Amino acid sequence: MKRSFKKIVYTVLALGAVFIIGTVSINIILKNKLEDFIKTRLPENMIRSYDDITVETFGGSLSITNASLIIRNKKNNQEHTFVNVEKLKISDISYWNYLFNEEIHIENISLESPTIAHYENRIEKNEDSRRNSFVSIYKPIIIENLKINNTKLAIFEKGKDSTKLYTKGLSVELDGIKIDKKTITQKIPIEYKTYKAKSDTVFVKLGPYENLTAKGFRIENRNAKFNDLTLKTKYSKRKLSRLITKERDHYNLSLNSVSINSIDFGFKHNRFFAKSTMISLTAPSLEIYRDKLVVDDLKTKPLYSKMLRDLPFELTVDSLKITDGKIKYEERQNAENMGGSINFENLNAEMANVSNTYKSPTKTEIEIKSNFMGKTPITVNWSFDVQNMEDQFQFRAEVGQLVAERLNSFTEPNLKVMLEGNTNKTYFTIDGNNTSSTIDMKINYSDFKVILLQKDGKDKNKFLSTIANIFISKNSEKKDEFYKEGKANATRNKSKSVFNFLWINVKEALIKILI
Structure with a gap:
């Protein structure tokens, strides 16, 4: 009995020893093979x-x-x-x-x-x-x-x-x-x-002038969220003007968050694609400053439809939403000051089909609601077909009551013009393409007056102001008319931005109506 027990014990010990030795040996062999792989198989x-x-x-x-x-x-x-x-x-x-x-x-x-x-x-x-x-x-x-x-x-x-x-x-x-x-x-x-x-x-x-930062992001289940984003020009306004040889905007953009839903990306036939069902921008605040004293950049500025169409990859965004945004645009045209500004607050926008993959006649649709220069409500409907090679678009806007004096923060330093009076309601529709456009406008206004300033921008030019107001209709009401209507044509300066094109249309229509 004792001999049998001893044999069992010895056998177990022997097997244990073999197992331990075998395990150690295999570990050593595998370790040597891995070390050999690292030494010989890597370039x-x-x-x-x-x-x-x-x-x-x-x-x-x-x-x-x-x-x-x-x-x-x-x-x-x-x-x-x-x-x-x-x-x-x-x-x-x-x-x-x-x-x-x-x-x-x-x-x-x-x-x-x-x-x-x-x-x-x-x-x-x-x-x-x-x-x-x-x-x-x-x-x-x-x-x-x-x-x-x-x-x-x-x-x-x-x-x-x-x-x-x-x-x-x-x-x-x-x-x-x-x-x-x-x-x-x-x-x-x-x-x-x-x-x-x-x-x-x-x-x-992002380039020689702008940086993008985020305090953090998380991507999970094909959804992404970026927090506290900023996109800024890394130089001051004055220093940027000294560094650049051609006109360039100074940017300061901040966002509380950006959410991207149902992300999909990859390569299809060696062409990169990116997709999302919804992108949401929360509380973006954008400040843009343009120094017009710097030499103009005369290269062609494409409209948004062409910019999307010519992207080097396939982009498909079903919906894009902006909540509680702010935009401030400053422009400097005279050396004696830093220019004037216009602003939009409480800006909310919804965009559909922000893409270069949809086929005609599907259009990119943009709806915007905001307050202009403080309390003036403005509603915009903007549409264009990315695949349309002539870049045809329609821009419709409805503007509520605007006290003209609120525009003086922009017109006075830049145009040497002060405005008085009220526009009570304005409607206009611009139908255009890459080269030209037509605008239909109707406006209700009262007690409208233009005051031209001296070259120094401080004192009134009484003589020219009197002459100018002779030709300006002070009120839209005449007999049974409540709105004054006007139609005008505009030609696009392709070296200017899309917003310059929109402004030229509005200016031409106002000239037709007021004078």
Whole structure:
């Protein structure tokens, strides 16, 4: 009995020893194979290092601590991309699928606190960027879940103001990932089922003059929300005027939030597409300043229909909504002052079919309600067909009671003109295209008067004011008429904006009616 028990004990101990030795040996073999893969299978222009590799055969997992990767040009060895990861962990590797299904199947991959820095200006122009210059895919890779936590990402370009993109606290999670010989050659080299992401801070350099920032964003279930966005010119108004050689607007835009619903994007026939059922902008506040003393930019300014039509990608936005917006436009035309302004408050807008994928006769429809210069209600209906090559459009507006003096903040410093009186109700419709337009207007007004100022803008020019008011009809009422009506034509200056075109129409109609 004792001998039998001893044999059992010895057998169990022997099997245990074999199992332990076998497990340790397999761990060592797999670790050596992984180290060999890192040394031999990665391209020579990638410098890699790490502190330690841990392999757990029984649990089917491995981890790499303090891993780093440096990518350099093949020809001149200039280093341009730097990646550091505190810990990379791969869990639940399926050996069965690897041995019998000829695929690498992994349950989870996590990267903790990666830091990525990429220098665009260091990449050689003729550097081979084909997919096969990186890791070749010999077996399909299936990853059930990939998590990248607390990332710092920065992209730099040449120059003193070199930061092109920066984000911190970025976390991304992808489910249902597949990588194979087919996907690795595509524009987006992986396929996935779902994704979500979030970040604390985002900075994007939009060009030499403007920056975009957001305090944070979250994307989940194909819905995104960006908080506290700002788009600003990074120079003061005066400094921008000194730096530019041609006229350019100074911007200051802030938004409480931007929500994008049902996001879809990718490539179709090698052309990028982006879709959303609804984009909502909450409490946008936009200030635009234009210095007319700077030389005019005479290049052609396209209308919005052409801008959408000529986008280098397919855009489909079913609806776009603006809630509680503000717009202030300042214009400087005289050196002795900083110009005057007009403003819109309590602006609410709904837009349909903001897209270049819809076919004719589907139109982009814009409806706007706002208060102009304080208390004057204004309603706008604007429509155009993006696919119409002549850029035909219709712009209809209804303007409520306006005290003319409220416009003096703009007309007095810029035009040396003061206005008096009231417009009680104004309707107008503009039918136009890329070159010309027709406007129909009817207006009810009373006690209207124009006061022309001296060149210094301080004193009245009594003589010219008297002459001007001889030709201006003070009231719209005459006998049984309540509204005065007028029709005018306008020709577009294609070097000016669409709003300049609208203003020319209104001005021509007012001249017809008032004089």
